[in-house]
Amino acid sequence: MSMRIAMVSEHASPLAVLGGDDAGGQNVHVAELALACARSGARVVVHTRRDDPDPPRRVDLGPGVQVDHVAAGPAAHVPKDELLPHMDAFAAELAERWREEPPDVVHAHFWMSGHAALAAARELRIPVVQTFHALGVVKRRYQGERDTSPPERLGIEREIVRQARHVIATCTDEVFELVRMGASRSRLTVIPCGVDLERFTPHGVRSPRRGRRPRIVCVGRLVERKGVGTAISALAHLPGAELLVAGGPDAAALDGDPGAQRLRALAESDGVADRVRLLGRLDRDATAALMRSADVVVSVPWYEPFGIVPIEAMACGAPVVASAVGGMIDTVVDEVTGLHVPPRDPERLADAVRPLLADPARRARYGQAGVERAGRLYDWDRVGASTLDAYQRIVGPARGRFRRSAAGRAPELVPRGRDHFAALQAALTGLEGEIERIEAWGQHLAHVLAGGARLLAVGNGGSAAEAQHLTAELVGRYVADRQPLSALCLHADTSSMTAICNDYGIEEMYARQVRAHGRPGDVLVALSTSGRSENVLAAVRSAQACGMTTWALTGEAPNPLAGMCDDAVPIAAPTTATVQELHLVAVHMLCAAVDRELVLGRRTRRAPGGPLREVAREAVGAGSHSTVGG
Numbered sequence: 001m002s003m004r005i006a007m008v009s010e011h012a013s014p015l016a017v018l019g020g021d022d023a024g025g026q027n028v029h030v031a032e033l034a035l036a037c038a039r040s041g042a043r044v045v046v047h048t049r050r051d052d053p054d055p056p057r058r059v060d061l062g063p064g065v066q067v068d069h070v071a072a073g074p075a076a077h078v079p080k081d082e083l084l085p086h087m088d089a090f091a092a093e094l095a096e097r098w099r100e101e102p103p104d105v106v107h108a109h110f111w112m113s114g115h116a117a118l119a120a121a122r123e124l125r126i127p128v129v130q131t132f133h134a135l136g137v138v139k140r141r142y143q144g145e146r147d148t149s150p151p152e153r154l155g156i157e158r159e160i161v162r163q164a165r166h167v168i169a170t171c172t173d174e175v176f177e178l179v180r181m182g183a184s185r186s187r188l189t190v191i192p193c194g195v196d197l198e199r200f201t202p203h204g205v206r207s208p209r210r211g212r213r214p215r216i217v218c219v220g221r222l223v224e225r226k227g228v229g230t231a232i233s234a235l236a237h238l239p240g241a242e243l244l245v246a247g248g249p250d251a252a253a254l255d256g257d258p259g260a261q262r263l264r265a266l267a268e269s270d271g272v273a274d275r276v277r278l279l280g281r282l283d284r285d286a287t288a289a290l291m292r293s294a295d296v297v298v299s300v301p302w303y304e305p306f307g308i309v310p311i312e313a314m315a316c317g318a319p320v321v322a323s324a325v326g327g328m329i330d331t332v333v334d335e336v337t338g339l340h341v342p343p344r345d346p347e348r349l350a351d352a353v354r355p356l357l358a359d360p361a362r363r364a365r366y367g368q369a370g371v372e373r374a375g376r377l378y379d380w381d382r383v384g385a386s387t388l389d390a391y392q393r394i395v396g397p398a399r400g401r402f403r404r405s406a407a408g409r410a411p412e413l414v415p416r417g418r419d420h421f422a423a424l425q426a427a428l429t430g431l432e433g434e435i436e437r438i439e440a441w442g443q444h445l446a447h448v449l450a451g452g453a454r455l456l457a458v459g460n461g462g463s464a465a466e467a468q469h470l471t472a473e474l475v476g477r478y479v480a481d482r483q484p485l486s487a488l489c490l491h492a493d494t495s496s497m498t499a500i501c502n503d504y505g506i507e508e509m510y511a512r513q514v515r516a517h518g519r520p521g522d523v524l525v526a527l528s529t530s531g532r533s534e535n536v537l538a539a540v541r542s543a544q545a546c547g548m549t550t551w552a553l554t555g556e557a558p559n560p561l562a563g564m565c566d567d568a569v570p571i572a573a574p575t576t577a578t579v580q581e582l583h584l585v586a587v588h589m590l591c592a593a594v595d596r597e598l599v600l601g602r603r604t605r606r607a608p609g610g611p612l613r614e615v616a617r618e619a620v621g622a623g624s625h626s627t628v629g630g
Contacts, residue, residue: 004105005107052076081150091119095124106127107129107131110132132157138177171190186556193306194383197378208293218245222259224259227323227344229262234298236346241357243275246290292317295363296318320370424573427578437569444523448523455485456518457487457490459536477595508535511541526551526552531560537564549566556571556572556573
């Protein structure tokens with residue numbers, strides 16, 4: 001049975017004409033993600049607020065995708081920052097429709113959509129996934145008093161973070177903000193936006209050029225925070241170059257548009273009006289042709305939750321100069337596919353663009369690297385497959401399936417070195433939120449091992465190597481010179497392991513050893529990138545029956561192992577290799593915490609040289625752990 005997906009996008013209809021104040025990247029994202037999910041066999045309904053009385057209730061967006069117009073407030077355009085009073089009615093309509101046609105999962109886009117979706121899904125017990133696209137706390141930080149969001153926004157966003165089954169962030173920078181808001185790292189996944197690689201390509205029509213002026217292109221809405229004004233002011237330091245700006249209303253309506261009036265006035269005051277052309281709204285094909293004609297595409301918003309424009313420009317083969325904010329830190333690789341600059345700094349922008357305009361070979365190199373990066377990482381089918389994987393983990397295998405590639409799995413590409421490095425950096429960001437947990441593990445482990453308890457470690461394949469690494473550091477030493485600690489890696493006894501497999505089956509290979517060696521108060525560390533290895537799960541069940549403490553190092557949660565153990569550190573990363581690399585980092589942090597507690601802690605509590613076990617007992621109190629001497 002196909003998975004049934006309800007997407008909620010209260011103000012950003014996938015059918016909307018782009019370029020207005022409230023129509024931009026989110027509209028594209030919702031439309032393309034819905035179509036990508038449908039291409040994998042899902043059935044998708046996108047619920048958006050009716051802002052026009054004419055369209056029918058349901059409109060086909062493409063094969064497998066319908067847009068549902070929900071009556072909530074006037075059937076007319078209402079600025080998104082004025083929509084909150086209509087969200088109760090929106091939620092009531094959603095609940096009514098979902099009673100008749102229940103989805104397997106709801107994916108809410110933007111904070112008001114999340115607010116309405118959670119209210120509608122609560123009684124029906126439908127899981128809700130949230131993508132914010134923009135966070136109120138970030139908008140408030142950069143816009144200050146000019147922020148027109150309702151004052152309730154920040155509190156509602158925190159409540160969504162608390163209640164949503166899962167949150168999909170579009171970039172690693174957003175993860176920092178979400179964790180500060182109270183998000184659990186185990187319920188966070190980073191999935192970027194994508195690009196239409198059939199439309200945005202280096203091959204195709206190019207917009208005509210007038211003369212031989214170097215061409216700089218900006219694409220985006222004409223609101224102040226998008227940074228078009230920064231590009232105009234930078235032009236004063238780039239004599240001879242022209243700037244073409246696509247966005248806003250149709251060209252015929254630019255004269256009456258406040259954003260266009262502001263930018264034209266700025267161009268006049270900076271003395272560059274003769275080199276700035278506002279083109280108004282362009283369709284997607286015309287936008288691609290404009291990007292292909294550019295010497296440099298500039299995207300310098302004050303802040304940007306993701307930023308689709310730089311990826312589209314990269315896919316077209318244009319070098320990109322982007323402000324180092326939000327998702328553009330991830331997408332534009334500095335000095336590889338383009339350059340990073342600080343936002344709201346025209347002189348620094350000009351300093352970055354000037355040498356690019358003077359160096360065609362460098363521009364070509366950046367452009368080719370951008371084409372390759374966009375094709376590897378930001379294809380919508382790849383983004384859709386990652387999103388469907390997130391849904392499937394939430395709803396379970398029985399609640400709808402989707403088609404996979406001929407190899408039997410979601411599309412996956414072998415990363416290049418730079419992409420591997422970027423994934424490692426992103427995963428480290430997530431691990432940062434687990435430092436206190438790992439420190440606490442180390443302190444507990446130091447006390448119980450010094451008191452005579454034992455650590456057992458299990459894992460398969462690469463995880464087995466990490467398990468053995470952990471026990472070696474404890475029996476030997478990590479950094480500090482201390483007494484050896486009892487730690488056994490259960491795959492290291494190959495004779496016992498193979499005998500158990502022959503006599504009892506592979507699922508018992510660790511569980512039987514746990515029952516042999518484990519005692520109340522001991523600790524089992526279980527490592528599994530999938531969190532689903534049956535022999536590891538069996539080991540945890542045996543450890544818990546023995547009265548042992550159980551900890552897990554896993555891949556992305558939720559997974560059975562993380563849910564079963566007393567505590568877990570899940571790692572969200574795109575590949576098994578990166579998960580294992582982060583497990584090694586966690587192992588080293590754990591061993592360092594053990595050393596600090598046993599050696600540095602001892603020095604602050606008593607004179608050097610006292611018995612290690614006595615130090616531990618003094619630290620935790622007599623009788624606080626039931627252990628057996630090793």
